[in-house]
Amino acid sequence: MSGETQGKLTILDIARLAGVSKATVSRVLNRNPSVDPVLAQRVMKVVQEHNFVPNITATVLAGGRTQLIGVLAPPLNWPAIPEIMRGVAEYLEGSPYEIVLYCIGSQRNHADVLNRILAMRMISGLLAIFPGGLARQLPVHFQQGLPLVMIDDQEEPEGVPWVGVDNLTSAYKATQYLLACGHTRIAHIQGPLSYHCTVERYQGYCQALREAGITPDPDLLFQSNFEQSGGRHCASVLFARERDRWPTALFIGNDEMAYGFLEVAQELGVRIPEDIAVVGFDDYIISAHTNPPLTTVHQPFSDIGRTAIDLLLSMIDHMSEKQPTRDGRQTSGGVPTQDYRMDPPCIHLPTTLVQRASSRSVLPASRQPGSNS
Amino acid sequence: MSGETQGKLTILDIARLAGVSKATVSRVLNRNPSVDPVLAQRVMKVVQEHNFVPNITATVLAGGRTQLIGVLAPPLNWPAIPEIMRGVAEYLEGSPYEIVLYCIGSQRNHADVLNRILAMRMISGLLAIFPGGLARQLPVHFQQGLPLVMIDDQEEPEGVPWVGVDNLTSAYKATQYLLACGHTRIAHIQGPLSYHCTVERYQGYCQALREAGITPDPDLLFQSNFEQSGGRHCASVLFARERDRWPTALFIGNDEMAYGFLEVAQELGVRIPEDIAVVGFDDYIISAHTNPPLTTVHQPFSDIGRTAIDLLLSMIDHMSEKQPTRDGRQTSGGVPTQDYRMDPPCIHLPTTLVQRASSRSVLPASRQPGSNS
DNA sequence: TTGTAGGCGTTATCAC
DNA sequence: GTGATAACGCCTACAA
Numbered sequence: 001m002s003g004e005t006q007g008k009l010t011i012l013d014i015a016r017l018a019g020v021s022k023a024t025v026s027r028v029l030n031r032n033p034s035v036d037p038v039l040a041q042r043v044m045k046v047v048q049e050h051n052f053v054p055n056i057t058a059t060v061l062a063g064g065r066t067q068l069i070g071v072l073a074p075p076l077n078w079p080a081i082p083e084i085m086r087g088v089a090e091y092l093e094g095s096p097y098e099i100v101l102y103c104i105g106s107q108r109n110h111a112d113v114l115n116r117i118l119a120m121r122m123i124s125g126l127l128a129i130f131p132g133g134l135a136r137q138l139p140v141h142f143q144q145g146l147p148l149v150m151i152d153d154q155e156e157p158e159g160v161p162w163v164g165v166d167n168l169t170s171a172y173k174a175t176q177y178l179l180a181c182g183h184t185r186i187a188h189i190q191g192p193l194s195y196h197c198t199v200e201r202y203q204g205y206c207q208a209l210r211e212a213g214i215t216p217d218p219d220l221l222f223q224s225n226f227e228q229s230g231g232r233h234c235a236s237v238l239f240a241r242e243r244d245r246w247p248t249a250l251f252i253g254n255d256e257m258a259y260g261f262l263e264v265a266q267e268l269g270v271r272i273p274e275d276i277a278v279v280g281f282d283d284y285i286i287s288a289h290t291n292p293p294l295t296t297v298h299q300p301f302s303d304i305g306r307t308a309i310d311l312l313l314s315m316i317d318h319m320s321e322k323q324p325t326r327d328g329r330q331t332s333g334g335v336p337t338q339d340y341r342m343d344p345p346c347i348h349l350p351t352t353l354v355q356r357a358s359s360r361s362v363l364p365a366s367r368q369p370g371s372n373s
Numbered sequence: 374m375s376g377e378t379q380g381k382l383t384i385l386d387i388a389r390l391a392g393v394s395k396a397t398v399s400r401v402l403n404r405n406p407s408v409d410p411v412l413a414q415r416v417m418k419v420v421q422e423h424n425f426v427p428n429i430t431a432t433v434l435a436g437g438r439t440q441l442i443g444v445l446a447p448p449l450n451w452p453a454i455p456e457i458m459r460g461v462a463e464y465l466e467g468s469p470y471e472i473v474l475y476c477i478g479s480q481r482n483h484a485d486v487l488n489r490i491l492a493m494r495m496i497s498g499l500l501a502i503f504p505g506g507l508a509r510q511l512p513v514h515f516q517q518g519l520p521l522v523m524i525d526d527q528e529e530p531e532g533v534p535w536v537g538v539d540n541l542t543s544a545y546k547a548t549q550y551l552l553a554c555g556h557t558r559i560a561h562i563q564g565p566l567s568y569h570c571t572v573e574r575y576q577g578y579c580q581a582l583r584e585a586g587i588t589p590d591p592d593l594l595f596q597s598n599f600e601q602s603g604g605r606h607c608a609s610v611l612f613a614r615e616r617d618r619w620p621t622a623l624f625i626g627n628d629e630m631a632y633g634f635l636e637v638a639q640e641l642g643v644r645i646p647e648d649i650a651v652v653g654f655d656d657y658i659i660s661a662h663t664n665p666p667l668t669t670v671h672q673p674f675s676d677i678g679r680t681a682i683d684l685l686l687s688m689i690d691h692m693s694e695k696q697p698t699r700d701g702r703q704t705s706g707g708v709p710t711q712d713y714r715m716d717p718p719c720i721h722l723p724t725t726l727v728q729r730a731s732s733r734s735v736l737p738a739s740r741q742p743g744s745n746s
Numbered sequence: 747t748t749g750t751a752g753g754c755g756t757t758a759t760c761a762c
Numbered sequence: 763g764t765g766a767t768a769a770c771g772c773c774t775a776c777a778a
Contacts, residue, residue, distance in 0.1 A: 008494070010771055021749045026773060036747060051485075053492030057433040058771030061754050071474075075462065077455040077675075085449040089476035101444075101474040103462035119426030121381075259662070289632070291664040302450075383755055394765045399757060409763060431755030434770045750777075755770105762765080 009052055018046045029054060030064070060122060069312065070123035072102045072113075074130050079256070079284040080301050084129060084151065087305025095313065104134070118146065125316045127308055130154065143341060147315040149308045153197035161315065161344045163308040167197045170297045170351040171204025171251070174279050177353055178249040179212045182363040183277060186214075187247035189234050189257055191226035198226075201253055201281065220247050224257055231260025239268050248276060248362065255282040255296055262290050262358070277359040292357035300349050307347055315340050382425055391419045402427060403437075433495065442685065443496035445475045445486075447503050452629070452657040453674050457502060457524065460678025468686065477507070491519065498689045500681055503527065516714060520688040522681045526570035534688065534717045536681040540570045543670045543724040544577025544624070547652050550726055551622040552585045555736040556650060559587075560620035562607050562630055564599035571599075574626055574654065593620050597630055604633025612641050621649060621735065628655040628669055635663050635731070650732040665730035673722055680720055688713050 011025040018025065020039060027035045028043040046052075060066050071088065073081055092099060100123055104113060114137050117123065125147035128138060135152060139159035142148040149161045157164065178186050188205045191198040206216045222237070224230030231252065238246065252258040258280035265272050272278055272292055280287060280296035287294040319340065384398040391398065393412060400408045401416040419425075433439050444461065446454055465472060473496055477486060487510050490496065498520035501511060508525060512532035515521040522534045530537065551559050561578045564571040579589045595610070597603030604625065611619065625631040631653035638645050645651055645665055653660060653669035660667040692713065 012771080022772080023749060023751095023774080024747090027748090030773080034747065039748085051488055051492070053489050055434070055771050056493040056495055057430040058754090059773075060430040061428070061434050061756090061770090062772040062774080063754065064773060068473075076449060076458040082450040082455045085476075089448065089474075090478055093476070093478050099474040099476070100441075101462075101472040103458075103466070103472070105463055105466050115424060116426055119424075120429040122429055286659055286662050289659050289662045289664070291662070385755080395756080396758085396765055396767095397763085400764090403757080407763060412763085428755050431770090432757075434754090434772090435756035435758080436770065437757055748778080750775105752773105752775090754773090757768105757770085759768080760766085762763100 009050060011054065014043065014046050014050070014052055017050070018043045065316075066122055066124045067096045067098060068100050068123045069097050069309070070100045070102060070117055070126040072104060072117075072126060072128045072131055072134065074132070075103060075105055078130075079286070080282065080299070081129065083301035084305035087302035087307075088127065088309045090302070091306045091309045097313070104132070114141065125149075125312045127151070127312055128160075142344070145319060145341075147312055147319050147340075149312040149315070151304055151308050154195045156196045157346050159344060161311060161340060161346070163304055163311065163347045163349070165299055165304070165351050166348040167200035168204040168207070170281070171201035172208045173204075173351075174251055174281065174297050174353055175205045175208035176212075177355075178251060178277060178279060178359070179208060179214075181249070181277065181359065181361040183247075183249035184212075184214060185217075185220065185247040186249045186251060187220035187222065187238070188216075189222040189224050189231065189250065189252045189261070191224060191230075191253045191257070193223070195226070198253060205251055219245065224253075226254050226256055228256050228260035228263075231257030231262075232264050233260075235261045235264035235268075239264065239270060246276065249359070250276055250278050252278060252280050255280040255284050255287050255294060258294055258296070258358075259286065259290060262292075262294070266291060272358050273360040277362075279353075279359055283354055287354075288356065290358075295356045295359035296354055298352045298354045300351065303349055307349060311345060311347065382423060384425075384427065387416065387419050387423070387425055390423070391416045438689075439495055439497045440470045441473050441496045442470050442682070443473045443475060443490055443499040445477060445490075445499060445501045445504055445507065447505070448476060448478055451503075452659070453655065453672070454502065456674035457678035460675035460680075461500065461682045463675070464679045464682045470686070477505070487514070498522075498685045500524070500685055501533075515717070518692060518714075520685055520692050520713075522685045522688070524677055524681050527568045529569045530719050532717060534684055534713060534719070536677055536684065536720045536722070538672055538677070538724050539721040540573035541577040541580070544574035544654070545581045546577075546724075547654065547670050547726055548578045548581035548624055549585075550728075551624060551650060551652060551732070552581060552587075554622070554650065554732065554734040556620075556622035557585075557587060558590075558593065558620040559622045559624060560593035560595065560611070561589075562595040562597050562604065562623065562625045562634070564597060564603075564626045564630070566596065568599070571626060578624055592618065597626075599627050599629060601629050601633035601636075604630030604635075605637050606633075608634045608637035608641075612637065612643060619649065622732070623649055623651050625651060625653050628653040628657050628660050628667060631667055631669070631731075632659065632663060635665075635667070639664060645731050646733040650735075652726075652732055656727055660727075661729065663731070668729045668732035669727055671725045671727045673724065676722055680722060684718060684720065 011022050015022045015025045020043060024035060024039060025043055028040045056066065076082060089099065102113060102117060114134055118141065128150045130152055131138065131150065135155045138148060138150060142160045149163060151163050153164060175186060188202065190202050193199065209216050222234045224234055252261060258278060261278065262272060270276065278294065280294050283296045283298035287296050384395050388395045388398045393416060397408060397412060398416055401413045429439065449455060462472065475486060475490060487507055491514065501523045503525055504511065504523065508528045511521060511523060515533045522536060524536050526537060548559060561575065563575050566572065582589050595607045597607050625634060631651060634651065635645060643649065651667065653667050656669045656671035660669050
């Protein structure tokens with residue numbers, strides 16, 4: 001209310017009002033310690049009274065760092081994205097940074113997006129969420145000094161800082177849970193094999209079975225597409241079999257396919273969990289509302305976003321302190337400073353199994369399995 | 374692949390390579406018609422070969438317009454937001470513009486956000502989605518020349534360009550549908566009265582009843598909070614009554630409350646739609662998955678986003694052609710140019726009623742109501 | 747510690 | 763039509 005931002009003041013105006021030079025104002029604004037605290041006070045007072053905010057474009061042009069973080073994301077209505085973005089946005093709210101959002105859809109010339117973004121030289125770091133085909137270009141830019149973090153489940157995390165979950169362990173626990181429920185014929189619907197998470201989840205599934213002395217039965221493995229339609233398809237195939245070839249439980253590679261599966265089950269009058277217990281993976285919001293509500297592995301999406309952005313900001317702080325290419329090791333304030341480029345961090349967040357009505361123990365009440373994870 | 378963007382070329386480099394001056398390159402890049410087509414060709418060739426993209430910060434600083442659209446939004450995991458953003462992003466993909474996303478959560482000093490955004494002088498237009506308390510400041514900035522569009526259901530659309538749905542008509546049709554189903558005791562759960570949409574939806578509800586010769590019964594009107602908890606609460610209150618005071622149908626002011634209502638109904642064994650038919654408003658993704666799936670008024674969120682951004686871009690084109698404050702009327706190319714500031718456009722998009730299992734006709738089969746609006 | 751001056755990459759206003 | 767050149771607002775040596 002006090003100072004209208006319209007008058008487009010510049011540091012020069014502030015300088016005059018405070019009776020100092022542009023340079024001093026600039027220094028105050030950038031918290032340069034070499035300025036007299038008294039002067040700084042005076043300047044800050046003027047700045048606040050007039051609600052002054054430096055022109056960011058000029059700042060960048062002059063070589064300062066932007067307060068802008070680029071976020072490369074698939075369409076926001078993909079189920080996991082809003083939650084991830086919430087984590088990102090909430091974290092960034094407490095910082096001076098803003099988000100520049102690059103949504104990659106179908107139309108855009110994918111190959112060029114990254115180049116354009118970087119050519120604009122506007123962001124000081126990039127968070128790449130499910131970058132798909134763009135994942136290939138990421139390591140290069142990272143090596144060239146762009147602070148960069150990837151959230152992905154498709155490519156194997158290599159060459160760039162990465163945040164995600166431990167799919168193998170998660171799938172292992174999900175399967176173990178079904179085993180603990182007393183099931184022995186446990187089927188699995190997996191996603192596209194090109195996805196890294198597909199493989200990991202399958203491995204976790206197999207490992208749990210083997211440890212229980214069960215050999216994974218190829219007859220109980222379905223390969224699909226991670227989409228609802230895929231779940232529907234697998235359901236039809238499965239339910240078309242004679243009843244004694246059905247499994248008693250099913251671990252589905254993601255929730256989306258589970259939705260399709262549950263739909264078909266309901267249409268065909270197959271009772272879940274009585275006839276078949278179902279466990280999914282992801283725990284999108286919808287999963288609590290399906291019929292029946294879906295037992296599933298909860299991915300902490302907002303935490304993933306938060307963690308990724310936290311890592312990114314620390315990378316920005318760190319990488320900007322050093323020259324583009326310097327010798328690896330150095331120490332700051334007793335804390336051993338890692339060289340992100342030599343050894344890109346890879347953070348795995350824990351998942352939890354959320355039990356809902358789509359699964360249930362087939363054991364007598366006295367031997368129910370524990371609650372979760 | 375051809376031209377690495379790393380070398381940070383400038384128009385000066387391009388100029389040299391093409392054997393022309395900076396000015397000419399700039400003109401070519403900005404499609405200035407006063408440049409020799411042959412020269413333009415030569416320049417463009419160099420530009421493309423080197424994958425050159427002008428430094429956007431310099432462009433802005435020099436007075437050119439940014440290709441950045443500010444989007445002010447609530448947390449992205451609010452149900453309607455991802456769909457709206459999808460519309461926005463998809464539309465923008467076909468344009469040279471990018472999104473700067475400002476998520477407003479709880480922490481941030483709300484009053485300042487807008488000032489900061491504008492002080493940075495980085496965006497050429499602003500899309501305000503459910504701005505809440507910030508709505509008050511919008512008209513001022515709009516009048517001062519900032520291209521601005523609001524998507525909101527809380528404030529009455531006045532003083533700023535606005536895109537949304539016709540709540541009154543939508544509610545009217547929803548109620549009319551229940552009447553056509555044969556219901557006469559139709560209850561309504563409304564949201565906070567401070568919301569403009571609450572009032573409009575209530576008016577539509579009343580109007581439909583009155584036209585059917587029914588006086589709205591205060592006993593069948595519930596005032597709540599637009600949240601799931603509110604729906605639960607109303608359900609408990611309602612179901613605690615003697616059975617003959619129950620309505621046979623219920624028009625709920627938004628889907629969120631409907632979810633809560635359905636939950637309680639299921640917990641208490643009340644059959645939907647047999648005991649009470651339920652119609653909601655919004656049609657969030659979850660609504661197709663509830664138990665039973667929810668009949669509801671579909672808001673075309675992605676269209677709303679698309680329309681809003683379309684309007685915004687045309688405003689940007691238009692408002693930048695004129696001096697900050699000039700005389701009102703002028704004509705361009707035979708098309709009468711509107712002065713957005715004199716008369717802010719207000720676009721109402723149509724809704725559709727989506728029929729699902731939570732509602733059903735109580736009439737004999739021969740007199741079923743038609744499918745939808 | 748503080749001020750001065752040059753430069754960041756573009757656009758825009760001039761002359762030519 | 764084309765080419766110099768002065769802004770644009772800030773940062774940062776360098777000088778004082």
